[in-house]
Amino acid sequence: xxxxxxxxxxxxxxxxxxxxxxxxxxxxxxxxxxxxxxxxxxxxxxxxxxxxxxxxxxxxxxxxxxxxxxxxxxxxxxxxxxxxxxxxxxxxxxxxxxxxxxxxxxxxxxxxxxxxxxxxxxxxxxxxxxxxxxxxxxxxxxxxxxxxxxxxxxxxxxxxxxxxxxxxxxxxxxxxxxxxxxxxxxxxxxxxxxxxxxxxxxxxxxxxxxxxxxxxxxxxxxxxxxxxxxxxxxxxxxxxxxxxxxxxxxxxxxxxxxxxxxxxxxxxxxxxxxxxxxxxxxxxxxxxxxxxxxxxxxxxxxxxxxxxxxxxxxxxxxxxxxxxxxxxxxxxxxxxxxxxxxxxxxxxxxxxxxxxxxxxxxxxxxxxxxxxxxxxxxxxxxxxxxxxxxxxxxxxxxxxxxxxxxxxxxxxxxxxxxxxxxxxxx
Amino acid sequence: xxxxxxxxxxxxxxxxxxxxxxxxxxxxxxxxxxxxxxxxxxxxxxxxxxxxxxxxxxxxxxxxxxxxxxxxxxxxxxxxxxxxxxxxxxxxxxxxxxxxxxxxxxxxxxxxxxxxxxxxxxxxxxxxxxxxxxxxxxxxxxxxxxxxxxxxxxxxxxxxxxxxxxxxxxxxxxxxxxxxxxxxxxxxxxxxxxxxxxxxxxxxxxxxxxxxxxxxxxxxxxxxxxxxxxxxxxxxxxxxxxxxxxxxxxxxxxxxxxxxxxxxxxxxxxxxxxxxxxxxxxxxxxxxxxxxxxxxxxxxxxxxxxxxxxxxxxxxxxxxxxxxxxxxxxxxxxxxxxxxxxxxxxxxxxxxxxxxxxxxxxxxxxxxxxxxxxxxxxxxxxxxxxxxxxxxxxxxxxxxxxxxxxxxxxxxxxxxxxxxxxxxxxxxxxxxxxxxxxxxxxxxxxxxx
Numbered sequence: 001x002x003x004x005x006x007x008x009x010x011x012x013x014x015x016x017x018x019x020x021x022x023x024x025x026x027x028x029x030x031x032x033x034x035x036x037x038x039x040x041x042x043x044x045x046x047x048x049x050x051x052x053x054x055x056x057x058x059x060x061x062x063x064x065x066x067x068x069x070x071x072x073x074x075x076x077x078x079x080x081x082x083x084x085x086x087x088x089x090x091x092x093x094x095x096x097x098x099x100x101x102x103x104x105x106x107x108x109x110x111x112x113x114x115x116x117x118x119x120x121x122x123x124x125x126x127x128x129x130x131x132x133x134x135x136x137x138x139x140x141x142x143x144x145x146x147x148x149x150x151x152x153x154x155x156x157x158x159x160x161x162x163x164x165x166x167x168x169x170x171x172x173x174x175x176x177x178x179x180x181x182x183x184x185x186x187x188x189x190x191x192x193x194x195x196x197x198x199x200x201x202x203x204x205x206x207x208x209x210x211x212x213x214x215x216x217x218x219x220x221x222x223x224x225x226x227x228x229x230x231x232x233x234x235x236x237x238x239x240x241x242x243x244x245x246x247x248x249x250x251x252x253x254x255x256x257x258x259x260x261x262x263x264x265x266x267x268x269x270x271x272x273x274x275x276x277x278x279x280x281x282x283x284x285x286x287x288x289x290x291x292x293x294x295x296x297x298x299x300x301x302x303x304x305x306x307x308x309x310x311x312x313x314x315x316x317x318x319x320x321x322x323x324x325x326x327x328x329x330x331x332x333x334x335x336x337x338x339x340x341x342x343x344x345x346x347x348x349x350x351x352x353x354x355x356x357x358x359x360x361x362x363x364x365x366x367x368x369x370x371x372x373x374x375x376x377x378x379x380x381x382x383x384x385x386x387x388x389x390x391x392x393x394x395x396x397x398x399x400x401x402x403x404x405x406x407x408x409x410x411x412x413x414x415x416x417x418x419x420x421x422x423x424x425x426x
Numbered sequence: 427x428x429x430x431x432x433x434x435x436x437x438x439x440x441x442x443x444x445x446x447x448x449x450x451x452x453x454x455x456x457x458x459x460x461x462x463x464x465x466x467x468x469x470x471x472x473x474x475x476x477x478x479x480x481x482x483x484x485x486x487x488x489x490x491x492x493x494x495x496x497x498x499x500x501x502x503x504x505x506x507x508x509x510x511x512x513x514x515x516x517x518x519x520x521x522x523x524x525x526x527x528x529x530x531x532x533x534x535x536x537x538x539x540x541x542x543x544x545x546x547x548x549x550x551x552x553x554x555x556x557x558x559x560x561x562x563x564x565x566x567x568x569x570x571x572x573x574x575x576x577x578x579x580x581x582x583x584x585x586x587x588x589x590x591x592x593x594x595x596x597x598x599x600x601x602x603x604x605x606x607x608x609x610x611x612x613x614x615x616x617x618x619x620x621x622x623x624x625x626x627x628x629x630x631x632x633x634x635x636x637x638x639x640x641x642x643x644x645x646x647x648x649x650x651x652x653x654x655x656x657x658x659x660x661x662x663x664x665x666x667x668x669x670x671x672x673x674x675x676x677x678x679x680x681x682x683x684x685x686x687x688x689x690x691x692x693x694x695x696x697x698x699x700x701x702x703x704x705x706x707x708x709x710x711x712x713x714x715x716x717x718x719x720x721x722x723x724x725x726x727x728x729x730x731x732x733x734x735x736x737x738x739x740x741x742x743x744x745x746x747x748x749x750x751x752x753x754x755x756x757x758x759x760x761x762x763x764x765x766x767x768x769x770x771x772x773x774x775x776x777x778x779x780x781x782x783x784x785x786x787x788x789x790x791x792x793x794x795x796x797x798x799x800x801x802x803x804x805x806x807x808x809x810x811x812x813x814x815x816x817x818x819x820x821x822x823x824x825x826x827x828x829x830x831x832x833x834x835x836x837x838x839x840x841x842x843x844x845x846x847x848x849x850x851x852x853x854x855x856x857x858x859x860x861x862x863x864x865x866x867x868x869x870x871x872x873x874x875x
Contacts, residue, residue: 096439
């Protein structure tokens, strides 16, 4: 794939990336703000996500509901999501609707219009989101929401529940909203990425036209969130009254995804080798051979992929299994597989993993909004949007580091182990 | 005043277009249909294989869950582990699943690996060996899966509505009993496979960076060599009984201590063969199929009762139903249900606005265009058409028909289909709290308390 990429920065500091691809009449736009729930102060848990909801409540020239009406009325889709280090809004549209989407995103970057009534309404909506996804759901939020982060990290920033407590959500005020917007939603703190049917020069001039006059407010200083690695094992247990069967999560701190990227990439390979899909070593062992577990998988602190979080972050193996009496056997099988890799990756074991990850990546970026979102993360956090096309090569280059990284970060058993105890009727 | 205020809101651009492109469509001597579309956006090829399962009944719910897993658990020439590694080594993926209509396999691979992935697919679908140890292991895993699904209120509420709409038919999607899962024998699974999984009537869709003639040759050499079988033909699917008629009150499925109530409201409706189907698609979109819909505007954006209410058409090969779903806080259950019924009544009795009609038309068309714009998405769209006995050009005809729906056609189908009196209502929640609160609305029947 010939991957021409255009990047530029407007006078107000807004980063712009265009990844043109005329093979289909579809275009996607992602607006990435460099703030997520890691930046929330104590007492404001859940605010970054609540703010994401508020960005859909109207803006200077668009009434509440008008942005959804315009985007969907063009034949497009939209959504937004909040992660530890980012809040992202995206649209995917018929090619001709790009300008409309740019107008909408620029209008709310310039001046969202948020009222007491809309704030109260969206606090209620977020509570229902938490009820349906967490409080009323078996395994809801396990282990990423409230189980592993407090074991793996000390500071409020790194360990708190990013959905927020109901008390903190209720305490959110319009003053908080204004301060958060002024500080974090500055154009210089954002990256606009366009992927798909857009001619780069035209796309850049449209971004200039709609975003160029938004006053620059600089980039907010980003505090260090760094935490020392810890030694030993930290354990916790929680009862889930909805769950019929136990679950187990083992979380490990990992190398800095950016400053130590080769080691981090090696960690990604190790995680896939051990726990990604039915050819993985842990699936083969725990599910197929030993028949101890129903499934096993790997998850990342950035939630949807390995590429959405800065340091510090984590990797976890998550297992669902039929009987709590098997917990220690499962942990010891996982340890055994980790020790095997730490001693040396078996010959030929990584090539299939690389082949699998490469194909999955192509399939993912065939969806233009996913390409725009991913390139936005790479540009904002690493200044390298092009990684969206070079990821497979980068991973291949880290193959020689897999056993060293496993020995250094995983074999010492410095980790968090959380078991979910079923409290539900079965 | 900023310069931004001087700019007009840009228009929506050209109407979204849907083109399938050149389509190679042929049938092999063993009765399997093959459709190939060349697309070269990413260096992959995507395959969707579907086998109609004939007259399965509700008793087959266990086999429908176990068989797809057993296909990947070993063949005559490969163990399950060897199969998984062979797939991964190609850079491929294979997923298998079944519903009462079909056994389905979805695969992707680098485009240069088409011959190899086809060889694997043929082995997987035609020659499962049902290794005894794997049968036992999969039975345990399915039993765990059933327990987990039973505990999930979002899934359980949806299933409770299906049971009311399709009583006694496999479309009711019953969860198999744990005992039935545990006693399913290797022999029973093998017989189920032998009796029902045959190439005749099946279809394979191939989309990707491949030469169609060469792709068809590769299919002939692999899935084309799958014997049509010698036994009696697979009996046709069971007729779907007529829809239960309306005025059915509210069924409350008790879930003690639930902090939310899962509302599921639905009725059977015409399927894609019904000429009013395009109008129905637009009507359900106006009601609850997009973020600008009436249900989202009312229940979420005005009242804050729920996160993601929706309405839509749930389709099977031989039947369809409209449904509304909303997961709402326990304390607002009665108010939320009242608003849902109000919005249903408004759809059934009053016209939609011209803006709602145009907006839903473009939105539905745009979603069709986008879902067929990725290679994997196009494979999925084509498989879903062919699996439901529709020819691929149907998609372009549907887009034309959506363009012609007027407010009269929409009102007519909404009046006939969406009136709350003809709907079945299921509420999964804490009956001790919600049953009394909703009793003024309708006749209430509580189960599970």
